[in-house]
Amino acid sequence: MHGEYKVPGGKLVVIDFDVVEDALANVRLAGDFFLEPDEALDALNAGLEGMATSSTAEDITRRVREALPEEAQLLGFSPESVAVVVRRAITGARDWRDYDWQILHPGPLAPRVHVALDEVLTEEVGAGRRGPTLRIWEWNEDAAIIGSFQSVKNEIDMAEAEREKVQVIRRISGGGAMFMESESVVTYSLYVPSELVSGMSFAESYAYLDEWVLEGLNTLGIEAVYEPLNDITSPKGKIGGAAQKRLGSGAVLHHATLSYDIDAERMVRVLRIGREKMSDKGTKSAKKRVSPLRTQTGMPRAEIIDSLIATFVERHGGTPDEVTEAEMTKARELAESKFASREWTYRVP
The missing domain is CATH 3.30.390.50 (CO dehydrogenase flavoprotein, C-terminal domain)
Incomplete structure (x- = not known):
């Protein structure tokens, strides 16, 4: 052995x-x-x-x-x-280099389609119809994406969300809410065979699957570290967080969102949990808690994404790929039948 x-x-x-x-x-x-x-x-x-x-x-x-x-x-x-x-x-x-990694970076998609694609592509990897894949998200609509087990009324001020035109979408992974304004975050998903994290606890697999990101951020001059269970942080504040879902098909969905820029006032108006975490310190505390990549690097978001992809390819390999027509069709159907439904969104009221 x-x-x-x-x-x-x-x-x-x-x-x-x-x-x-x-x-x-x-x-x-x-x-x-x-x-x-x-x-x-x-x-x-x-x-x-x-x-x-x-x-x-x-x-x-x-x-x-x-x-x-x-x-x-x-x-x-x-x-x-x-x-x-x-x-x-x-x-x-197995090791990262045992696989032929595919890298997806399609143009802007509706947030609901992104969440549906996570489920579809994880299933495709589990079924062996797609190889292990890294996908970068792009979108032009604002959304608050809540964890699978979060309560809508506890997490979201729906009146403010409607006023701010922020969609509320429930994803299949656990964890906390992601406030996602267009061009304000860097979000990626990994779809991997479960054998890649075999022998690891959930906590160990989180850090293992995001180590390439820490290396990439350090290359940009950010002293990024992993803070268990699922936070990516730096001496200047939190950068982002990860979430995970393991499907019975034998594949793991691991995705993370890193703050590039942030409208802290708007975020705190929409996310109730944000208000509680900030207590009476308000927006100043929100800005202190989250340290966006733009502030720390001064780089355009697109350049940061290109740099992170380059780090992944250098470390693990990877070739550009595209979402297939069948995958996209299934994701769009799932976006409407499941992720747009009140039954799914309010499964935890």
């Missing part, structure tokens, strides 16, 4: 072992991490020896902690990351 895991913000951890009677044997841990003292590596290998292949990540983490010498220092990895790489080896998880 062979497994690899690049720790988000850390080092590469690699493991090789044989399986004898459903247990690990001849364990060999390696990587570009730092570990002191030298003898700690032998202790780790010995500690993993004989573990059942059915061991959970928690079991493996506990065994690693017990095996480490008391004075051991781990830099660039952790006992949890060793557990991840063991589980990835056992489950046959």
